[in-house]
Amino acid sequence: MEVYILGILVTITIFALMAISLDLLVGYTGLFTIAQAAMFGSGAYASAIVSLETGLGFWGGAVAGIAVGAAVASLASIPSLRVSGDYLVLASxxxxxxxxxxxxxLDGVTGGPAGLRGIPRPSLFGWSIDSPAEYLALYLAIAVVIVAVLRRLLASSFGLLLQAVREDELVPQALGKDVLRLKIKIFVLSGAIAGLSGSMYAHYITFVSPESFDVHASIFVLAMVLVGGMGTTWGAILGAAILILLPEVLRFLPLPTMSMGPIRQIIYGLILIMVCFLRPRGLIGGRS
Amino acid sequence: MELFFQLLINGVYVGAVYALYGLSFALIFAPTKVWHFAQGGIYVLAGYALYSFNVILALPLWAALVLAIALTSAAGAGCERLLYRPLVNRGVSHMVVVMASLGLFVVIENSMDLVFGPSGLSLRIDPQTPWLVSGVVIMPIQIIAPMVALAITGLLALMLYRTMAGREFRAAITNPELLEINGISVSRIKLYAFAIGSAILPVAALLLISGGSGVSPTVGITAVLTGAMAMFLGGVDSPLGAAVAGFIIGIVENLSVFVLPTAWQVSITYGILLLVIMIRPTGLFGRAVQKATV
Known part of the structure; x- marks a missing residue:
């Protein structure tokens, strides 16, 4: 039981980081994109491949994950420089x-539908991480550092500028700010964090396959941001916690196994609709 | 050369279905500007409605189609009245509406899964004898589908450009405020948009199912994304452009098999979509563009 709960906490940590990375785009900068699983997945695959091929382990993989996530994000940022609004939704x-x-x-690189197996577990100064408790300690430490740095960054003038772009792109532009470069920067930052969380995911599950990174995964993360509250780091964390915990709680209900999956999904959908009606700014975002 | 014609025939057939997806998405999106993802759910509903009426209740196919159309238009109108309008009236952000729509999509898709099970089901359709024309296999449905799609597109074109109601509909796309000033209810037009757009879906579902694919709960997201893609390629605000773009997507997707294995089809279509959005955001037949202001 203890192992089970710790395992869930590790998953929440990973997805909270991913939700935070999406919140940078959607919540802070108002760039409505549904492509976070592409960056998360690229990071996971890059990390898996590097650690499997080179033996650099989790840390080498994480660096690769960050780099590839950022690179993919900078590609994904190109449409946002040309179009906005509905076009950006579709482009993403x-x-x-x-x-x-x-x-x-790309069978040769990603292992195709079968995915990649046997991704090494992380180690720290020769100490190998393999129990959920150790994972939680390591991943939580990484997450805390990132959140701390991000909160500093978002409280700075850079963060204010992001919010200014969200409210009205023309105003910061009229003040001589380079909005184009800002958008690329925030995409790269978001992609780097998503890539890192992907790398953490790959080395925790020790297996990656395409279905973890499909459209539904992107929608799932978007739901986390919305349920928690956009534009607030805590909101993204809370949203991730709720949407990961919820299906786990339902596991304890006496339901036939066959209908388990659909029932979970139905409840997930109903919660999304309810949040839209009752707390359209998310749980942390306050009443509108 | 035979392969080319075979792929072209397949492409036109799939394109006909895509054209209907596009038409359906565009009819709803143009006047309401709602990202109606739940349309994917309505599409799944259409498939299972056809199945229930045709197989469980043993009604003839045409009767099942009529009943399914009635059901989906009611469901579409219900989405507008019970979900989107209350949300929009509350003044929530655009994104919240999208999220609610995604939520409803998930609910419908999984309810169908819960009731009918995850595996594909087939309708009672007479097996068709394919024709063999100089080495190219043609199923009757592959001829019927484009004709049906063209007929529906033509009918809508007539309605849009030759009737007063169509004029009001087009006005609701470009200038809803002016319409409202003239005493014409825009919210009523939106309701019709949802009803008519949803009514097209059972037809698309039946055309696709007749080609041999079954009814399964997972087809929704592809349908809605293809519809959205057709609309953006055709040009937002241009429902007829969406129909044309649907055909183009179907043909390109199938002809791409010449260059790359079938597994890449979807990626190629979306790649082309990305290029079009970047190079010509207006789409093929559209006018206004919502540009990034940098």
Whole structure:
């Protein structure tokens, strides 16, 4: 039981980081994209491949994950420089579908539909991490560092500028701010964090396959951000916690196994609708 | 050369279904500007409605189609009245509406899964004898589908451009405020948009199912994304452009088999979509663009 709970906490940590990375785009900068699983997945695959091929382990993999996540994000940022609003939603969907296709079909690199197995577990100064408690300690430490740095960054003038772009792109532009460069920067930052969380995911599950990084995964993360509250780091964390915990709680209900999956999903959907009606700014975002 | 024609025939057939997806998405999106993801759910509903009426209740196919159309238009109108309008009236952000729609999509998709099970089901359709025309296999449905799609597109074109109601509909796309000032209820037009857009879905579902694919709960997201893609390629605000773009997507997707294995089809289509959005955001037949202001 203890192992089970710790395992869930590790998963929450990973997804909270991913939700935070999406919140940078959606919540802070108002760039509505549904492609986070593409960056998360690229990071996971990059990390898996590097650690499997080179023996550099988790840390080498994480660096690769960050780099590839950032690179993919900078590609994904290109549509946002040309179009906004509804076009950006669709363009980001396009990015998501194309990358899912790459994961699925680049057999030689990604292992195709079967995925990659046997990804090494992390080690720290010769101490190998393999129990959920050790994972939680390591991942939580990483997450805390990132959240601390991000909160500093978002409280700075850079963070204010992001919010200014969200409210009205023209105003910061009129003040001589380079909005174009800002958008690329925030995409790269978001992609780097998503890539890192992907790497953490790969080395925790020790197995990656395309279905973990499909459109539904991107929607799931978006739901976390929305349920928790956009534009608040704590909101993203809370949203991740709720949406990961919820299906686990339902596991204890006396339901036939066959209908378990759909019932969970139905409840997930109903919660999304309820949040939209009752707390449209998310649980932390306050009443509108 | 035979392969080319075979792929072209397949492409036109799939394109006909895509054209209907596009038409359906565009009819709803153009006047309401709602990202109606739940349409994927309505599409799944359409498939299972056809199955229930045709197989469980043993009604003839045409009767099942009529009943399914009635059911989906009611469901579409229900989405507008019970979900989108209350949300929009509360003044929530655009994104919250999208999220609610995704939520409803998940609920419908999984309810169908819960009731009918995850595996594919087939309708009572007479087996078709394919024709063999100089080495190219043609199923009757592959001829019927484009004709049906063209007929529906033509009918809608007539409605949009030759009737008063169509004029009001087009006005609701470009200038809803002016319409409202003239005493015409925009919310009523939106309701019709949802009803008519949803009514097209059972037809698309039946055309696709007749080609041999079954009814399963997972087809929704592809349908709605393809519809959205067709609309953006055709040009937002142009439902007829969406129909044309649907055909183009179907043909390109199938002809791409010449260059790359079938597994890449979807990636290629979305790749092309990305290129079009970047190079010509107006789409093929559209006008207004919502540009990033940098």
């Amino acid at each position: 969907f396009g990015v998501q579908v194309v990358f899912h296709g790459l994961f699925l079909n």
